[in-house]
Amino acid sequence: MIQTKELSKTYSDTTVLTIDALDIPKGQSFGLVGNNGAGKTTYFSLLLDLIKPTTGSITNDEVVVSESEDWKPHTSAFIDESFLIGYLTPEEYFYFIGDLRGQNKADVDALTSQFEDFFNGEIIGKKKYLRDLSKGNQKKAGIVAALIGNPDVIILDEPFANLDPSTQIRLKGILKDLAETKGVTVLISSHDLMHVTDVCERIVVLEKGEVVKDLETNPTTLKELEAHFAGNLMISSEEE
Amino acid sequence: MIKHFISLEWKQYFRSSYWQKSIALNILLVFFALYFVAIFLGGGFILLKVLKKLFPDQDPFVVLNGFLFYWIIADLLIRFFLQKLPVMTVKPLLTLPVKRSTVVHFVLGKSALSFFNFLPLFAIIPFSIMAINDGFETSMVITWMFTMIIVVLVLNFLNFIIEAVSSDSEYSFLPLLLVVGSLYALNYFDIVSMTSIVGGLFQTVSNTPILILAPAAVLGICYAYNYKILKDKLYLDASLQSKVEEVKAADLSWTKRFGDIAPFMQLDLKLIWRNKRTKSMALLMIIGLLYGLFFYPQQIYREMEFMWAFIGIFSTGFFLINFGQFIPAWDSAYYKMLMSQNIKYEQYLRSKFILMVMSVVAMFVLGIPYVYFGWKILLAHFAAAVYNIGVNSHVILWGGSYNRKKIELDKKAAFNYQGTGAVQWLIGIPLMLVPMALFGLLNWLLGFEVAIGTLLILGVTGVVLHRRLMSFITSKYLDSKYKMIDAFSQDT
Numbered sequence: 001m002i003q004t005k006e007l008s009k010t011y012s013d014t015t016v017l018t019i020d021a022l023d024i025p026k027g028q029s030f031g032l033v034g035n036n037g038a039g040k041t042t043y044f045s046l047l048l049d050l051i052k053p054t055t056g057s058i059t060n061d062e063v064v065v066s067e068s069e070d071w072k073p074h075t076s077a078f079i080d081e082s083f084l085i086g087y088l089t090p091e092e093y094f095y096f097i098g099d100l101r102g103q104n105k106a107d108v109d110a111l112t113s114q115f116e117d118f119f120n121g122e123i124i125g126k127k128k129y130l131r132d133l134s135k136g137n138q139k140k141a142g143i144v145a146a147l148i149g150n151p152d153v154i155i156l157d158e159p160f161a162n163l164d165p166s167t168q169i170r171l172k173g174i175l176k177d178l179a180e181t182k183g184v185t186v187l188i189s190s191h192d193l194m195h196v197t198d199v200c201e202r203i204v205v206l207e208k209g210e211v212v213k214d215l216e217t218n219p220t221t222l223k224e225l226e227a228h229f230a231g232n233l234m235i236s237s238e239e240e
Numbered sequence: 241m242i243k244h245f246i247s248l249e250w251k252q253y254f255r256s257s258y259w260q261k262s263i264a265l266n267i268l269l270v271f272f273a274l275y276f277v278a279i280f281l282g283g284g285f286i287l288l289k290v291l292k293k294l295f296p297d298q299d300p301f302v303v304l305n306g307f308l309f310y311w312i313i314a315d316l317l318i319r320f321f322l323q324k325l326p327v328m329t330v331k332p333l334l335t336l337p338v339k340r341s342t343v344v345h346f347v348l349g350k351s352a353l354s355f356f357n358f359l360p361l362f363a364i365i366p367f368s369i370m371a372i373n374d375g376f377e378t379s380m381v382i383t384w385m386f387t388m389i390i391v392v393l394v395l396n397f398l399n400f401i402i403e404a405v406s407s408d409s410e411y412s413f414l415p416l417l418l419v420v421g422s423l424y425a426l427n428y429f430d431i432v433s434m435t436s437i438v439g440g441l442f443q444t445v446s447n448t449p450i451l452i453l454a455p456a457a458v459l460g461i462c463y464a465y466n467y468k469i470l471k472d473k474l475y476l477d478a479s480l481q482s483k484v485e486e487v488k489a490a491d492l493s494w495t496k497r498f499g500d501i502a503p504f505m506q507l508d509l510k511l512i513w514r515n516k517r518t519k520s521m522a523l524l525m526i527i528g529l530l531y532g533l534f535f536y537p538q539q540i541y542r543e544m545e546f547m548w549a550f551i552g553i554f555s556t557g558f559f560l561i562n563f564g565q566f567i568p569a570w571d572s573a574y575y576k577m578l579m580s581q582n583i584k585y586e587q588y589l590r591s592k593f594i595l596m597v598m599s600v601v602a603m604f605v606l607g608i609p610y611v612y613f614g615w616k617i618l619l620a621h622f623a624a625a626v627y628n629i630g631v632n633s634h635v636i637l638w639g640g641s642y643n644r645k646k647i648e649l650d651k652k653a654a655f656n657y658q659g660t661g662a663v664q665w666l667i668g669i670p671l672m673l674v675p676m677a678l679f680g681l682l683n684w685l686l687g688f689e690v691a692i693g694t695l696l697i698l699g700v701t702g703v704v705l706h707r708r709l710m711s712f713i714t715s716k717y718l719d720s721k722y723k724m725i726d727a728f729s730q731d732t
Contacts, residue, residue, distance in 0.1 A: 048580040052722050072582035082729065083577035085507070087514040099503035100581045129514070 001026040001153065001185045002047070006056035009042055009209075017042045017209040019056075024187070024202075026152070029179035031200030032189040033225065038206040040189040041079070044157050047187075048077055060153060073101070077155035078142040086131030090123045090141045093130060094148060101149030108148060115144050118170045135162045143171065147178075154178065155187045160195050168195065175199045193229070197222045245346050273355060277362050284366030288374060301376070301384065301446065305439035309427065312395065312438065313420055315360075319399040320416055323356045344470045348463065351400065357392050364388045384446040390455045397462035404469050414523075500584075504591035511570055512563075517647070518570070521562050525599075528558025529606055536613040545688065546680030548617050549695065552624025553672050555607055557632055559599035561671055564636035567592050568717070572646040572728035579725060586714045593633055593710070600628045616688065623695035624675065630702025632671050634709045641716035644727035 004022040008015060017039040024030050032040045045051045047058055049065045057064050060071035077083070085093055091112075098108035112124065122137050123144075130138060139162050146154055159175075160168050176199055178184040190196045196203055197217055205213035205228060213228060215221050291300035333343060368385040372378050402416055427434040445451045490513070495505040512518040532551045535541035554561075563570075567589075571578060578588070604625040611618040675695060683691035702709065717724075 048576075050576055050579060050722075050725050069582075072580070075580075077580050079576065082574055083580075085574045085577075087510060088507075092510070096503055096507060097581070100583055 001028075001061060002187075003059040004056070005059070007046065007053055007058060008055045009039075009046060009051065010054040015054075015209060017046070019043070019211055022204070022211065024185060026185055027179060027183040028202055029175065029186045029200045030188070031196035031203040032187065032206060033191070033193060033196055033203060034189075034206035035229070037208075039209040040206060041157055042209075043206070044077070044079060044155055044187070044189065047155060048075075048079070071153075073149075074152040075155070076101075076146040076149065076151040076153070077157075078139075078146040078159070079155070079157045081135070081138055081142070083142055083145075084130045084138055087129055089127065089129055090133075091125075093141065094145055097145045097148050101151075103149050111148055112144060115174075118144070118167065118174065120167065136164060136167070139163060140167065147174075151184065153185045153187070157189050158191070159188055160190055160192050172199050193222060193225045197225065242342070242346060245343075249350070276359060280359055280362040281366060284363035285370060287363070287367050288370045301371075301380075302439065302443060305442040306435050307439075308442055309435045309438040312391070313424060315356075315395050316399060316402070317416070317420060319356055319395065320402060323354060323396075323399060340471055340474050341467075343474065344467055347470060348397070348466055351396060352393060354396065357396050360392050361389065364392075379449060380446050383449040383452055384442070387442060387445050387452055387455055390452070390459050394455065394459045394462055397459070397466050400466050401462065401469070404466075498591075498594065501587045501591040501594065504588055505595065508570075508591055508595055518563075522559070524562065525558055525603070528555050529603060531555045531558075532607070532610055532613075532617075536610065536617065542613060542617075545616075545620075545683050545691075546676055548620035549624055549679035549691075550672055550676040552621035553628060553632070553675050556600050556603040556621060556625040557628040557671070558603065560596040560628055560633060560636065563599075564592070564596055564633070565639065566647060567637060567640035567643065568724070569640075569643050569645055569647045569728070573648060575728045576725055579721060585717055586710060589637055589710065589714060589717070593637060596633050596636075597629050600625050600633075619692055620679075623679075623692045623699070626699030626703075627675050627695045628699070630699030631675075634702055634706075634713065635671065637710075638713050638716060641713065641720055644723065646728045646730065 002022075002024040004019050006021075007017065007019045009017040016037075032043065034040055042051070046053050047060070047065065049069075053066060057066060059065070060075060063071040065071050085096070088096065094108050094112055095105055098104065103111075112119075116124075119140060123133075123141055130141060133141065139159070143156060143159055146156065156175075159171060163171065172195060175186055175188065179186045179201070186199075188196070188199065201217055203213075203215045203217060203221065203225065204211055205215075205225070213225075215224065287304070288300055291303050295303045364385055368381050371381045406415055423434055426432045445455065490509075492506045492509060495502045495509070498505055512522055531554055535547060535551060541547055568575065604621060607621055608618065610621060679691045679695060682694050
């Protein structure tokens with residue numbers, strides 16, 4: 001589904017991302033972990049053609065993302081709050097996204113009604129603008145908006161941050177369901193190793209812009225990841 | 241502490257992407273500033289002679305003091321629209337061991353250094369020097385000079401009080417216009433002679449130096465009141481957790497007839513109606529509509545035919561210019577999202593285009609009563625409206641592709657002055673002066689019909705070439721996509 005070839009991104013002299021090859025097959029739930037500055041958000045921004053790659057390319061369903069816009073109909077994303085339109089109510093925002101993705105009001109209503117649990121009664125019918133919602137509720141609205149229009153690829157940056165524990169658990173259920181039963185390719189990044197290992201079939205560790213580990217998730221993965229990041233700590237404390 | 245603040249301000253200014261990308265505009269602003277300084281300086285030196293010549297039997301100070309009422313009113317109006325309270329990023333400071341009072345004093349102190357306060361000094365001081373040289377009593381002149389300086393500062397702080405009050409109300413500038421208008425009317429119809437009251441006050445203070453304490457006390461009160469307002473605002477819950485507005489939903493289903501651009505039109509209409517910044521702009525359209533009434537009642541202006549084109553362009557294109565120049569910055573907060581959505585840029589731009597065209601048509605129709613001043617004026621307005629639709633709308637959309645300045649819509653109006661100010665007015669100049677010059681020149685050389693015809697032809701040509709122009713403009717936007725995303729995601 002998504003192929004990355006010889007991709008790199010350089011700002012003046014600093015290379016922030018270099019990925020020689022990374023293939024994500026259709027229907028895979030893919031997790032990206034790494035410390036701050038490892039290049040997770042940069043990779044997602046390149047994937048969404050929000051920044052220009054210095055070299056190489058990303059292909060999304062045979063479409064090179066920086067050359068054509070044909071990947072947009074089947075791809076959706078929620079990166080941060082800047083994806084929300086503050087002066088709309090959540091419903092209006094969902095309908096707007098629905099309009100852009102060829103869904104009528106009934107389609108959108110049908111979809112959002114599945115998430116009543118997830119919303120916990122704090123989003124729909126509250127007569128509040130998105131800008132007046134709390135960070136966590138904004139995030140919920142953004143994540144659900146990314147599910148509108150049956151996209152084949154869903155990209156979520158740090159979806160678990162800012163959410164309360166119950167919502168985190170519900171979100172894990174939603175994401176697993178998408179990849180397993182609906183064949184959606186889900187890409188998430190997270191700092192929370194436990195959540196990623198719960199949700200993702202495959203986990204890639206980025207470090208200073210490079211892929212250092214590429215793991216199929218199995219019962220020992222969490223231990224392995226913890227050892228890896230703890231090891232980093234040991235090394236860096238030795239360096240000091 | 242103040243030292244740290246100054247260094248923060250310095251860095252904020254010179255490290256903003258806006259500064260780095262628009263040096264040309266900054267240079268232009270500096271030239272404007274120098275121009276005004278020169279005018280005031282010149283005025284200050286010759287004013288005494290002029291007054292003596294025009295009013296040979298009167299004391300020039302009495303004459304000048306008589307005019308001060310008009311100066312105060314004009315100054316307040318100009319300040320209200322152009323001068324803004326300096327913004328300081330206070331949120332990161334609140335949890336640091338910095339006294340709130342220090343922050344407030346710094347912000348207020350910084351405002352005293354505004355260009356608007358220095359400009360009058362360039363006239364006041366030379367005038368005083370000339371007066372002393374001319375043999376006026378030194379102590380009187382000096383007192384007068386300091387009174388003027390204090391009054392300038394009073395106006396400075398009074399303006400911020402007015403702004404703070406008006407930013408809390410729905411109709412931001414209307415109360416001020418009402419107060420200033422009624423003061424002016426009281427004076428104009430000789431009900432209360434404001435000019436002689438204000439003049440008399442200045443006269444009394446100048447003659448009894450000890451009374452200078454009175455304006456100084458007023459200054460102190462204004463400062464203290466500002467201090468109080470600002471200090472109350474320095475709590476997170478005041479500026480961040482603004483009161484939650486009830487949603488006002490309107491039925492926008494009529495936009496459906498515009499087909500595939502309907503979602504964007506609905507979004508734009510909500511944008512305008514639900515954000516303070518855009519809402520006050522929409523209310524300003526009333527002024528744009530009535531603009532002609534400032535000129536046409538006077539015979540002189542009615543006979544200046546080139547003014548017709550200018551007023552026509554301005555009043556029918558008021559929304560076009562004010563809304564258009566911030567395309568696509570209105571959407572800067574969520575621009576990333578739009579760019580990752582399945583949208584056609586051309587639809588996005590066409591929605592804004594249609595909105596602007598509708599506003600031009602509406603403003604023209606509402607302005608039809610101008611026919612009272614002569615059918616030729618209405619004809620000129622019609623030509624100007626067509627020119628706005630065909631030419632200015634495309635020009636301003638094209639200009640938007642060079643827009644690199646973010647606007648934060650969801651900030652409260654009190655701290656939301658990005659993009660407004662002198663710059664905003666500068667951008668409007670080419671859009672209005674070009675058709676005005678063209679009209680004036682052709683009217684003078686070849687006659688009224690040719691001038692009207694030319695504006696009409698240019699406008700119609702623009703409409704005919706609409707599709708081509710739009711695809712050119714769209715390609716410009718696509719070219720600068722990454723730059724815009726980058727600039728809009730930076731904090732200004």
